[in-house]
Amino acid sequence: MNVKVSIVGAGMTGSTTAHWLAEREIADIVLVDVIEGMPQGKALDLLEAMPVIGKDVTITGSNDYAATAGSDIIILTAGLARKPGMSRDDLLAANAAIVRDATEKTMRLSPDAIYVVLTNPLDAMAYLTMRVSGLPPERVVGQAGILDSARMRAFVALELGVSVENVHCYVLGGHGDEMVPLTRFSNVAGIPLVDVMAPDRLAAIVERTRKGGGEIVSLLKTGSAYYAPAIAVTQMVDAILKDKHLIVDASAYLQGEYGLRDLFFGVPVQLGRKGVEKVIEYMLSEEERAAFKKSAQGVAENNLKLQL
């Protein structure tokens, strides 16, 4: 294959992403991590699974960034994950150093790559990646909204006893507890959620969605979610490589959209081979606009702490 996706950070999220990507047979995959032998071992194990599912994908593991040279997409998922009691923002200083280093090293070897960032706090790490790389905004995007929306879709489907395929939810804003589930636009087979659910049930689902990451951290105790985040980033990579012009919720650089400027923030974007082709703007109500503003404040405060 002459399409290459490199994943920096071969931990739970990085290696699960490699698994989902390999199943789709859309790119050769490189896993990079600082732990000696670990990315090599995971890559070899995954490579040995390919004959069983009949996928011709090359999967390589390395502790050396040289293996990432000429990548079409770089996924950044290196860094610390949350432990119980921690917020995503608690990870900022440690992960900023890791993301800066990974961006500098991968940029030199893959100057044409599109960056998909996962490391938390997500919106700040995507901002850091863009500023350190000097890339144009369309070539850096953060994974947040597909995951947050999928969590809400799963909860609604369970509550109503319908297929997840019939449930469409839109969760925007910063990837933190102030994220903004847009209940007015979310629907079941076209019928707005507000018309099919009691207000208290809907409010409970909104709250569970906001705290969805924390719910899993407190159950796992030793790390954070990885299956759903990994399939979310896989969908983004698929949309970019296949030039699908797919509209998904993701963290993108805003330049006046939604009245916000100079920050990465969760909004609907159109993804294609050039990266972020377009930021889609909803007509927000007063209440939704206020929730956006509150969420954006937290993101902007984190960006300031980066001292860029």
Ligand SMILES: NC(=O)c1ccc[n+]([C@@H]2O[C@H](COP(=O)([O-])OP(=O)(O)OC[C@H]3O[C@@H](n4cnc5c(N)ncnc54)[C@H](O)[C@@H]3O)[C@@H](O)[C@H]2O)c1
């Ligand atoms: N945006 C999202 O939706 C989302 C979802 C899941 C996880 N995350 C974030 O992704 C990050 C990783 O999560 P995880 O669950 O995979 O954690 P993990 O601990 O399983 O894996 C992290 C990996 O990063 C590696 N690493 C650390 N420093 C590195 C460096 N300088 N270069 C290369 N690799 C390095 C570690 O050795 C480890 O293997 C965390 O910050 C987490 O919060 C974000």
